[in-house]
Amino acid sequence: MAVAILSFGLLRTVIDAWYIGVEASSETRLVTRNSISLIFRLPLSYRDTIRQIDGVETVSYGNWFGGYYIDQKDFFANFAVEPHSYLELYPEYVIPDGQKVKFTSDRKGCLVGKKLADRFGWNLGDTITLTGTIFPGKWDFILRGIYEGRNKNIDETLFFFHWNYLNESIKKLQSTLKDHVGFYIIGIENPYIAAETSEAVDESFKNSLAETLTETEKAFQLGFVAMSEAIIKAIQLISLVVIFIILIVVANTMGMSVRERIGEYAVFKTLGFRTRQISLLIIGESMVITVFGGITGIIMTFPAAMGFSMAVGRFFPVFNITWETMCLDLAVTVTVGLLAGIFPAYRAVTVRIAEGLRRIG
Structure with missing residues (x-):
């Protein structure tokens, strides 16, 4: 989870670096060039x-x-x-x-x-x-x-x-x-x-x-970014693939964990634990795994970004991790944790007590 969030954060930072000239543009400056x-x-x-x-x-x-x-x-x-x-x-x-x-x-x-x-x-x-x-x-x-x-x-x-x-x-x-x-x-x-x-x-x-062509500085900068649009789209696609892989891995981990302890959840039901309590127990475990891994990945992103910036500083003179990227990392972490825990939780709360107890031992 940490490595995946690290990869996702770096990819998003690369995209931000491509648009840094656009973000730094002034609304009160125009650029005139040959049409x-x-x-x-x-x-x-x-x-x-x-x-x-x-x-x-x-x-x-x-x-x-x-x-x-x-x-x-x-x-x-x-x-x-x-x-x-x-x-x-x-x-x-x-x-x-x-x-x-x-x-x-x-x-x-x-x-x-x-x-x-x-x-x-x-x-x-x-x-x-x-x-x-x-x-x-x-x-x-x-x-x-x-x-x-x-x-x-x-x-x-x-x-x-x-x-x-x-x-x-x-x-x-x-x-x-x-x-x-x-x-x-x-x-x-x-x-x-x-x-x-x-x-x-x-x-x-x-x-x-x-003849001339006059446009805002932001539009002028976007014209240069558009030349690399295919590369940017590819990086965005890869970042989405990384999210999908995270979801599959965490969901599989939680699924295996719930299957191994299905008898324990049947005992909880016998003792009077409600469906909501068991669901929160499983989803909470999923959230602990993903949040711990996600925060570790975000912390690792800073030294990784510094090393990446030193290696490719000629191409990306400004390479900073933004608050938006960190918030997006956290949002991905929470989303993956919830989605990965929902399906195993549903399996645990819908299994019959007798069927679950048969798996003990």
């Missing part, structure tokens, strides 16, 4: 047009950089962003004031999450060299700030640097990619105007060479 695909870029000139739309408070922009550190195995998410407006839109990134000033004022400066800095042993002032894939070459950055998440659901494995630094380097190559961004982040007054503002943004660039 064809995220890999197609948008002109920087769109920024001024978006700012003039009613309800828009802040506009930031950036590019997915796609670089890696030393080896391609050392992959992590890295973005070129406009630092001032981007940090204004993401107050959940907690940065000491001094580090924030240094990062925003140094064009070659970079900002990284605490978990990422700990992973590579980076310290403030270190020079970090990334190898570009989308933008080839060696790119040097100076670590000016390390941020922490406002809560445990904030990803602390991200790498940010100045968009201007990227754009100026592209201009030297006279590339067609200059003065283009991969996405816009839009801060709006309140979540109730999200649909209206999104429609206004897309209408502003309709029939242009680069």
Whole structure:
């Protein structure tokens, strides 16, 4: 029972980790990208047009950089962003004031999450060299700030640097990619105007060479989750199979226990024990077994999740056991205990006294 609850809890935590970006999304942030695909870029000139739309408070922009550190195995998410407006839109990134000033004022400066800095042993002032894939070459950055998440659901494995630094380097190559961004982040007054503002943004660039698709940050994140929908469904199915296996094992255990002691229950009936008392005795035994095993499994889940997080931290930067998962574990435990005890209890209370006494010895 403990191992099964441990497995169930880990599987549910993996599913939660897949949706962590969705849960951390803000209702007052919109994401604008090219309507064809995220890999197609948008002109920087769109920024001024978006700012003039009613309800828009802040506009930031950036590019997915796609670089890696030393080896391609050392992959992590890295973005070129406009630092001032981007940090204004993401107050959940907690940065000491001094580090924030240094990062925003140094064009070659970079900002990284605490978990990422700990992973590579980076310290403030270190020079970090990334190898570009989308933008080839060696790119040097100076670590000016390390941020922490406002809560445990904030990803602390991200790498940010100045968009201007990227754009100026592209201009030297006279590339067609200059003065283009991969996405816009839009801060709006309140979540109730999200649909209206999104429609206004897309209408502003309709029939242009680069039409846009604007959606809430949550919908944008769900789009990435949908790419792995088959895997998520498979994990959910496996978690249900685990529950079914628990039920069968516990029900079989209780069934064997009741069959071995059917004579004892017949004696109880002879002594005047009522049906309800015998039923509670059997169901109570089933509950003791499942609850003890379930609580043991929940306790074991925490060190197991910590080890799992260390092994797959690159893929699941935020891997926390939620209260919902623990409550679900307890609900499963109680449900299995009740269902596994009901059928043996019914067998014990319906057997005739004479038939039960024949089995003594």
